[in-house]
Amino acid sequence: MIEVRDLRVRYGGRVVADVPELDVAPGECVAIVGESGSGKSTTLMALLGLTEGAEVSGRVRVAGVDVLTASPARLRAIRGARVALVMQSPQAALSPTTRLGTLMRRALKLHGVGDAERVMAEAVEAVLLDPAILRRYPHEVSGGQAQRFAIALAIALGAEAILADEPTSALDVTVQAEVVAVLRELCAARGLALLLVSHDLALVSTIAHRVLVMRDGEVVESGPAARVLAEPSHPYTRELLEALP
Amino acid sequence: MSAMPRVARLPRVTDRFALAGAVLITLIALAAVLAPWLAPHPPGEVDPLNALSPPDGEHWFGTDAAGRDVFSRVLHGGQTSLLIAVAVLAVSATAGVLLGVVAGYAGGWVRDVIMRITDVFLAFPALLLSVALAVVLEPSVTTVIVAIAVTWWPWYARLSAATAASIATRPYVDAARCLGVPAIMIILRHVLPNSLTPVLVQLSLDAGGVILTAAALSYLGLGAQDPTAEWGLMVEQGQTLFTTNWWVVTFPGLAILLTAFAFNVLGEGLRDALDPRRIVK
Amino acid sequence: MSLLRAERVTLGYGRTPVVHDVTLDIVEGGVGLIGESGSGKTTLARAFLGLLTPMSGNIWYGNQNLKKADMRRFRGDVQPVFQAEALDPRMRAGASVAEALPRHARHRVPELLEQVGLDPALADRRPHQLSGGQRQRVVIARALAVNPRLLILDEPTSALDVTVQAKILDLLAGLPAGRLLITHNLAVVGRLCRTSHVLFAGRVVESGPTADLLDRPAHPYTLALRDAVPRLGGEPPAARGRAEARPARTGCPFRLRCPMAVAECESAPALRDLDGRRRVACHRAEEVLREPSGRR
Numbered sequence: 001m002i003e004v005r006d007l008r009v010r011y012g013g014r015v016v017a018d019v020p021e022l023d024v025a026p027g028e029c030v031a032i033v034g035e036s037g038s039g040k041s042t043t044l045m046a047l048l049g050l051t052e053g054a055e056v057s058g059r060v061r062v063a064g065v066d067v068l069t070a071s072p073a074r075l076r077a078i079r080g081a082r083v084a085l086v087m088q089s090p091q092a093a094l095s096p097t098t099r100l101g102t103l104m105r106r107a108l109k110l111h112g113v114g115d116a117e118r119v120m121a122e123a124v125e126a127v128l129l130d131p132a133i134l135r136r137y138p139h140e141v142s143g144g145q146a147q148r149f150a151i152a153l154a155i156a157l158g159a160e161a162i163l164a165d166e167p168t169s170a171l172d173v174t175v176q177a178e179v180v181a182v183l184r185e186l187c188a189a190r191g192l193a194l195l196l197v198s199h200d201l202a203l204v205s206t207i208a209h210r211v212l213v214m215r216d217g218e219v220v221e222s223g224p225a226a227r228v229l230a231e232p233s234h235p236y237t238r239e240l241l242e243a244l245p
Numbered sequence: 246m247s248a249m250p251r252v253a254r255l256p257r258v259t260d261r262f263a264l265a266g267a268v269l270i271t272l273i274a275l276a277a278v279l280a281p282w283l284a285p286h287p288p289g290e291v292d293p294l295n296a297l298s299p300p301d302g303e304h305w306f307g308t309d310a311a312g313r314d315v316f317s318r319v320l321h322g323g324q325t326s327l328l329i330a331v332a333v334l335a336v337s338a339t340a341g342v343l344l345g346v347v348a349g350y351a352g353g354w355v356r357d358v359i360m361r362i363t364d365v366f367l368a369f370p371a372l373l374l375s376v377a378l379a380v381v382l383e384p385s386v387t388t389v390i391v392a393i394a395v396t397w398w399p400w401y402a403r404l405s406a407a408t409a410a411s412i413a414t415r416p417y418v419d420a421a422r423c424l425g426v427p428a429i430m431i432i433l434r435h436v437l438p439n440s441l442t443p444v445l446v447q448l449s450l451d452a453g454g455v456i457l458t459a460a461a462l463s464y465l466g467l468g469a470q471d472p473t474a475e476w477g478l479m480v481e482q483g484q485t486l487f488t489t490n491w492w493v494v495t496f497p498g499l500a501i502l503l504t505a506f507a508f509n510v511l512g513e514g515l516r517d518a519l520d521p522r523r524i525v526k
Numbered sequence: 527m528s529l530l531r532a533e534r535v536t537l538g539y540g541r542t543p544v545v546h547d548v549t550l551d552i553v554e555g556g557v558g559l560i561g562e563s564g565s566g567k568t569t570l571a572r573a574f575l576g577l578l579t580p581m582s583g584n585i586w587y588g589n590q591n592l593k594k595a596d597m598r599r600f601r602g603d604v605q606p607v608f609q610a611e612a613l614d615p616r617m618r619a620g621a622s623v624a625e626a627l628p629r630h631a632r633h634r635v636p637e638l639l640e641q642v643g644l645d646p647a648l649a650d651r652r653p654h655q656l657s658g659g660q661r662q663r664v665v666i667a668r669a670l671a672v673n674p675r676l677l678i679l680d681e682p683t684s685a686l687d688v689t690v691q692a693k694i695l696d697l698l699a700g701l702p703a704g705r706l707l708i709t710h711n712l713a714v715v716g717r718l719c720r721t722s723h724v725l726f727a728g729r730v731v732e733s734g735p736t737a738d739l740l741d742r743p744a745h746p747y748t749l750a751l752r753d754a755v756p757r758l759g760g761e762p763p764a765a766r767g768r769a770e771a772r773p774a775r776t777g778c779p780f781r782l783r784c785p786m787a788v789a790e791c792e793s794a795p796a797l798r799d800l801d802g803r804r805r806v807a808c809h810r811a812e813e814v815l816r817e818p819s820g821r822r
Contacts, residue, residue, distance in 0.1 A: 035687035035688065035689065035690075036658070036687055128765055128766070128767030129767065130767075142770045144769060144770050145770060172562035172563055172710055172769075173562070173710060173711075173712075173751060173754040173755055174562065174750050174751060174754040174769040175562075175769045175770055176754065176756075177753070177754035177756070177763055177765075177769070178765045178766070178767065178769045178770075179765075180756070181763065181764060181765035182765050185765070199687060199688060200688070200756065201688070201758070202755075202756040202757055202758050202760075203756040205756070205757075205758045205759050205760070206756045206757070206759075206760050206761055226759070229758055229759060230759075239689055240688060240689065241758070242692070243688040243689045243691065243692035244688065244713075244758065415611050416606075416608035416609070416610065416611045416612045417611060417612055417613055417614045417615075417622075419572070419575070419577055419606065419608065420606055420608060420612055420665075420668070421614075421625065422577060423575050423576075423577070423601060423604070423605060423606050424601060424605075424625060424626050424668075424672070425597065425598060425601035425602075426625065434614075434625075435614050435617075438616050439614065439615065439616060
């Protein structure tokens, strides 16, 4: 689903992300772990062609589209419909005067998804939301509900990959656990490719199959999650592990 | 989470805006201050034989009905108009901000009392109140200043009360309270400086408005009186001549426009330039 | 006697209480106040700092009622460490620390910065020119300037990167002052506090030694909190879609989220003594204790 080779993102000559290799297969969850300034979010944005003002080189294929050479129209067509982005605070991205149901209906129409009502009901159920949420406005729902709604929207649109940038770091732990569980189950059940960006190694270990550890724009270690966490080969990964409370 | 370095480069454009506004205002102010030396004629020099002559090499902006040199009067008029603007803003902003910050920080009944007073002032249409005041007082430049300042301060009080109320809930204000810093010091040291940005921006946006209001009062015959050169008064005197002798009204009008525009540009620029994250040590 | 004690305190803004009838002693060895957003933990912290007067009940400062206490002495004894925006954005770090010192003691700023592991040269920086960890050290240096006996720590590390967080926790653990730690992070409490209280919807639902609370929770909410903390290589608990149900208005406030709720829970459980060390507000605490113990 996602295939990255020699991705390099520069701002004004400074390399902020350098990722030699990153693949996410359907049904797989890959996590990029790092602290602030590590380049993990920049990498994710580069996959969607959202790094304005940056020089991006390398090869990035997402859902069969070569992101770095694709036309803006082609990129817009895959964003949302085939690849969904889940951000830290989705409420900020939702129009405050539009009910969630209306919003989802419009998105489905825009991307030509038929049988909207059934698709919506099913998607909302898949993320364990009460269907009543579709009648609410964005400010009337909690952080975790908004996050699950964002995931439901991705499913309804038939997304094959979800890119999630710190999707739970603004949430309470009990809510975080719920959102992560939903993501994990969907990934397995629907064969979604999930790319998760997070600062929390422990959280990542509960969901990711493979892990990339980034620091200062570089990938310092990557491999199967179990291996990286059990036998970290880079001192920085060890430091991250030891810092876990 | 991750740093987006491009943000750091963005503000340059707005800096240029602020700078352009500031330069323009400086030029206008200089022209006004140096009017006695720059102006080719004394502003009150009457020359009935040359009345209403169109712009030429001698009178760049032409002459008015009394044959006075419009260019010289526009330069001198800047003194009066800018003085009014600065005085009105200084008086109303000082009063408004002090009351507003106290109201916003104190909250409770203190806030209620101060805000009700500002509401009373805001309830009257500003121009009407100015006119009423100007009628009661003798028409003069001082009258214009008082009349406008009285209607202008409540806006600053309101604005800074809202900002101060939000600043008052910030953790750093709570932290200062926990250190036992006296309320007056908290207001002066933390609340006031952090509430000032919106006011400064508003001030520069309002400067144009004050000049226009002052012009309106003079225009109604309630402000500066002939022979004082003042832009609004000059527009008033020239308006009936617009179709036949366009220069009499156009040049002072352009001066008002240009000054108001310069202050607005400065205000827009300041809005971004004063962001505390951008203050470099 | 403990330095600070809340006695049957009800707190709120306007007329709506957000903390109900809480009794809590800040004892030696660090006290944790665990709760999620909306639990009332920050409101309680503000009351302990004398920034909010209780609607009913009292805060005791030694044997004085805080309402009538000598506030000068109190301010020298109790200091906060807030999370974000704890520094005036326009003030240089040194000036922020100096504000805590009397005029004749301002020369101590470099020494205080060093005490928290900062280069004194950073005194000239403004908050936005410092990293998150450096900012938090400045905040701690300022709190230490008055030699407080008690620090009230409100999520002191939650905005920081994990490696930085670990260092700040080390710093806090080594300080001589007592502490009340307010957090949603159970692991942090374990490091800094011997005693803990779990707050749900403005009520204490369980209190006791932190180790007991984490090893064998007696309240279903404590259990849910503990199990929700991601552990290396662990699995997330199955989602039930109820983590965000509103607190019930009558009966046990947790019952709408509780996997063990029964009819009995429609009457509010009182906070009762469990084994001499622990207090819990749950009708079925004994059964909760029998849940698979220890960490998975």
